[in-house]
Amino acid sequence: MRRTIPLAVAAALSMALAGCGGGSGPAATPAADGTTTLKVGTIGIGSDAGIRLAADKGYFKEQGLNVEISVIANPPAGIAAAQSGQIDLTYTPSIPLLNALSQNVPLKIVAAADGYKDGAGESSDLKRVDDTGLLVQKASTITRPKDLEGKSVSVPARKAQLEVTVSKLVKDDGGDPAKVNWMVLDPSSALQSLNSGRVDAASLVAPFTSKGVSEGNQLLASPGVEFFEQGAIGLWVAGSGTVKSKEKALLAFKTAIYKANAYANGHTDEAQQLSAEITKTPLDVVKAGAVNYWPEEVRMEDIERANNNLADLGFLSAPVKLPADVIFGK
Amino acid sequence: MKVSIHPYALSAVGIAGALVIWQILSAANLAGNALPAATTVFATLASILGTGAFWSSLGATLGVALLALAVAAVAGVALGLLVGSFEPVRYATAAVLEFLKPVPPIVILPLAVLVLGPTAEMSFFLVVFGCLLPIVMQTVDGVQGADPVARDTARSYGMGEGEILARVVLPSAMPYIGTAMRVAAPAALVVTVVAGLLGGGPGLGQNIYQAQAAGDYASLYALVIVLGVLGLLFQAATRLAERRVLHWHESYREVVH
Amino acid sequence: MRNLAIRNLVIGTGIPVLLLVAWWFLSANSADPFFPPLETILLRFQELWLFDHFQSDVLLSLGNLFLGFAIAAVAGVALGFATALVPPVRWMIDPLIHFLRGIPPVALVPIFISLIGFGTQMRVTSIALAAFFPTMIATVDGIRSVSNDLMDVARVYRLSRKERVLNVLLPAAMPQIFSGLQVSLQVAFIVMIASEMLGSSQGIGAMTLLAQQSFMAADMWAGILLLGVIGFLVNILFGLLRGKVLSWYIGSRRLARAA
């Protein structure tokens, strides 16, 4: 009888642990109807129109895929979920990905999700190509990025895309990004705080960029395109475990997504309609903002450019040594 | 008779007053659009209640909270009996338990999100972490508090150790376990919400985060009201359950402190 | 008997030390990005918290915690007294209080962010408001359970109203007030972390979440370690305070139990 107690405890504990750790991931074997299920995380932004089109137009089905889309809070959470096998693929901009790679998190780039057209950086009207924006109040004394020194600037997350890209603007303008007072705010609070003067500048993404402008603020700069210049920014990323176990399915995903990206680039109205639905924004606000671009390939040089910029700005102590096979299927 | 009507009337006045103040404050537009009118919030609440997404979020929240609570209860009582019954085990675990006891699950939330991702498993893990220790500690106290005379009596009747544990020690530890459960049940709900809000786990917490991030303040307030009602129901349910289970124990209120 | 005490002491101190040593060696060559070597964690702990961010983040967090908790404690006890002693006030606000305390305190943080912004005021307000309810409710319970005999004594000996409140009700309700304060402190600690994780770029919680989001696992572990140690130490300090203020209560209960 004495022995039953530890046994019961052991049973209860293993039950608890099994419940917690049950992250063995979905099986790679195709279902009875021959389709493979892929769980994909997105962050619910306008450029999700690409993957939505792939699903709506049946491109995934063509490839024998059943894609389940779920919304995740932010890219790092998506990366964590992808590497642990909770989901198969996640959306992330290149900067959180590089942060993760610098810490040896095993990840592979599967496909491009969004980005800038080649030559976008030389475009005459940057705000038409860049869905990110640095906004200040109409009567603000801030007229150039260097003026941000000593001012409070909102970003959606620290050390993520917008802080990094705005930092580059400040540095390129001869200022010191370390002197900027960064505030972490979700986009709607950021816009509200900008309107009430609680922050001096807000860095935002679509649709909040055009929403902010429509509320009477002025666009100081388009930090995204000035940093990345061109190529894929948003990426579909998988954990290396998933890459091994679901290689075929990921290849199929890549094919389907690029077909959808091409379609989206060719049918701007249809894509914008979807973006408005996804972000629950009026269509005219979406149309007033940047036109998204969905690249059809991921180039190592684009990733390396961001990598080197990060190191230059001090966000990385040195550029990440990217494995040659970091881009899946190349 | 007159006296017994008064309290309810005043309660109604209090609630009505709060709603009126809310409505006036929002109309005065002191906080921009961040404070929606009470009427707007209740209208939003009504429309949210009509969506399937809300009910599946609610289901996810309740499912994670209750399942994790059940696992924490079973494992906690088992561990508590183990730790409480064997002195060496008690000494071996004392330092670790004492260190972990005041550490709330939110502290290890970043780790849980990193390893498990923004998933129901992550929420589940955090709730178990948050509820397990209080249950273990109270069970240990309960085992320690079992009347030695009752134990000796049982032994003199020839009961084995296991039988004593099941028939004497466990029942006398029940009031302590009941107290622990009364604290743990609302905590399970709270931790589930926190895991959703900060860690992106599925359920109402995640909905609140999304409402805030999207600037949908009417939904934000409506969801918080839902949580308030849910919290009340959890508290009431655990109180009722405790009273049902422990009706035999006259002094169960005594051990609350 | 003596041998047993020695054995217990050895087990009591030995096992935790053994666990730490095991952690040290098992993690020593860890290549897992999420479970770095303990040595790295401690190194980062020292680098981050002991020098670099001590003033800007650690002191900031602790300052918010104590300010918010202090406001909650004073307001909770004061309003608890008002509620318990003036029945119409109690009837009026009882349902509201019970509804508000049903809300998970962390869920209030987004509301405060939208109303007051993201600065120190928001954090202190969130902490104070969330931590207020446990103390207030415990105070009301404490006062209402003060024995009628004590109140009769106070009236027969014609104590003034002020004396009755300060010298009879307050000390008599103190054990329950302290139970409430303990819960309040826990809540304050949780909301401190949550308010930093949700709406701030400063503070230990924000630093820890940032480390997690940029996959700096060692920094994140260092943050978790610091928060754990703070939670533990704050609890110990509170225990010492309670032992001092409630020595009569603890003593009398120990005596009652021994009897």
Next chain:
Amino acid sequence: MSIRQAPALTTHNRKSTMAQQPETRVSATTPRLHVAHLAKTYGSGGKARTVIEDLTFTVDAGEVVCIVGPSGVGKTTLLKCLAGLQPASSGTAAIDGRTISGPPPEMALVFQDYNRSLMPWLTVRKNLVLPLRHLKLPAAELKERCDSALAAVGLSHADNQYPWQLSGGMQQRVAIARALAYRPEILIMDEPFASVDAQTRFDLEDLCLKIRKDFNMTILVVTHDIDEAVYLADRVVVLGSRPARVLRVVEVDLPAPRDQITTRSLPEFARQRTDVLSLIKRPA
């Protein structure tokens, strides 16, 4: 420091009660305490419950009067009315002709449950000091009052201990000392010795008589113990239940000084005791 003078003694301490006076009963023309047609009813309408119906008796200055009656007769309710803790439903209780409407300044009360009437967070001495604080006495007088009260109950050594560290009998002595330090003219005790052991009970009874002698107090004791009532009292008010009313007032003629052994073995004691007992036992 502000001026602190002897006149700070407040009105209710007009008389110097410390003076030694011969142990004789001073039968004044007007009684100190006069209860006339007192009645107490709880609730109203159909739920009304009359606990006391038309009680009349008096207590003279310097007298010890015991009230006995079967348990549940409403003795505690009576005391609460006398102490001004509850209003009477009808009739009056008056001290020196003044109707009692709140706790009278010249009265102290020793409660039945010593463990619930002492402040557990205060030491013995501080328990004594608490009721005296608002009198704003000079420090020396405050100390003298506590010292003499503690000495009177034999607890000088325990003044720094907490009540819960003391035995039941000692705690009740602390409660009595608190009343003494307050220097009341009228001391009311509610079953003061009900929850202590027999030996302690004898000691406390003698303490009660000693107080009357030393401080010339008027003492009213409620008890359900008939032996105790007869032993202590100059007069015993016998109550009948329910609702409470006075069955009879028995004059106790036992010689002074009284003593636990000799007084209790007097045939007179046995007779008085039997008288009272037969009153209570008689079916109402």
